[in-house]
Amino acid sequence: MKLYGSDQSGHSYKVRLFLALAQIKHEYIYVDLMLGRKDRPADFMAAAKHGEVPVLIDGDLTICQSNAILQHLADKTGIYNGNHEVNEWLSWEANRIGFSLPNYRFALIWQKPAQQVMDYLLGRLMFDLKILNKNLDGKNYLAGDSLTIADISNSGYMFWLNDVGIEVNDFPNIARWLNNIYALPHYQPPTILMAKP
Numbered sequence: 001m002k003l004y005g006s007d008q009s010g011h012s013y014k015v016r017l018f019l020a021l022a023q024i025k026h027e028y029i030y031v032d033l034m035l036g037r038k039d040r041p042a043d044f045m046a047a048a049k050h051g052e053v054p055v056l057i058d059g060d061l062t063i064c065q066s067n068a069i070l071q072h073l074a075d076k077t078g079i080y081n082g083n084h085e086v087n088e089w090l091s092w093e094a095n096r097i098g099f100s101l102p103n104y105r106f107a108l109i110w111q112k113p114a115q116q117v118m119d120y121l122l123g124r125l126m127f128d129l130k131i132l133n134k135n136l137d138g139k140n141y142l143a144g145d146s147l148t149i150a151d152i153s154n155s156g157y158m159f160w161l162n163d164v165g166i167e168v169n170d171f172p173n174i175a176r177w178l179n180n181i182y183a184l185p186h187y188q189p190p191t192i193l194m195a196k197p
């Protein structure tokens with residue numbers, strides 16, 4: 001199994017975290033996203049239907065989009081799968097927290113758009129964090145009693161909350177949930193898992 005990913009990509013981190021937690025052997029191929037698309041390695045661009053990381057090559061299968069990859073891994077291994085609630089959270093992530101947090105971070109650190117755009121992105125992020133926090137009330141994991149790909153997906157970017165000046169303890173249920181994930185055997189942060197080899 002081969003995973004194309006990058007160090008600042010929480011979407012890639014989700015997939016590598018699954019592989020690390022489940023102790024699945026694979027090759028991690030670092031893609032430098034600072035390179036323009038035309039300068040990225042030809043093997044990656046041939047595999048990446050949307051030109052983005054992550055991409056997983058599993059035998060004859062080439063799979064793009066982090067949540068589709070997580071679902072494939074869960075189905076294949078029988079690990080971290082769940083019921084309909086898992087699908088709900090994967091879909092919510094793709095449109096909400098997996099949009100708002102990376103886009104706000106990208107805008108704040110690299111893109112630096114007009115203040116109105118920043119206000120819009122921050123407003124959306126704070127709203128999403130409130131929804132997530134509310135849904136974690138009294139729960140250790142998002143869908144069921146143990147870790148599923150819903151948790152791996154929705155927590156992918158949370159490691160970088162500090163980077164964007166958000167205090168995770170302002171969202172106590174999220175803080176508790178993240179600590180549950182950080183305490184899992186074989187857990188490693190993106191600074192280690194995604195580092196350029």
Ligand SMILES: N[C@@H](CCC(=O)N[C@@H](CS)C(=O)NCC(=O)O)C(=O)O
Pocket residue numbers: 008009010011012033037051052053054064065066067102
């Ligand atoms: N919806 C996609 C998002 C993937 C994505 O946004 N990848 C970013 C890095 S986090 C990327 O490859 N950006 C480089 C580019 O667009 O040129 C997923 O879930 O995998």
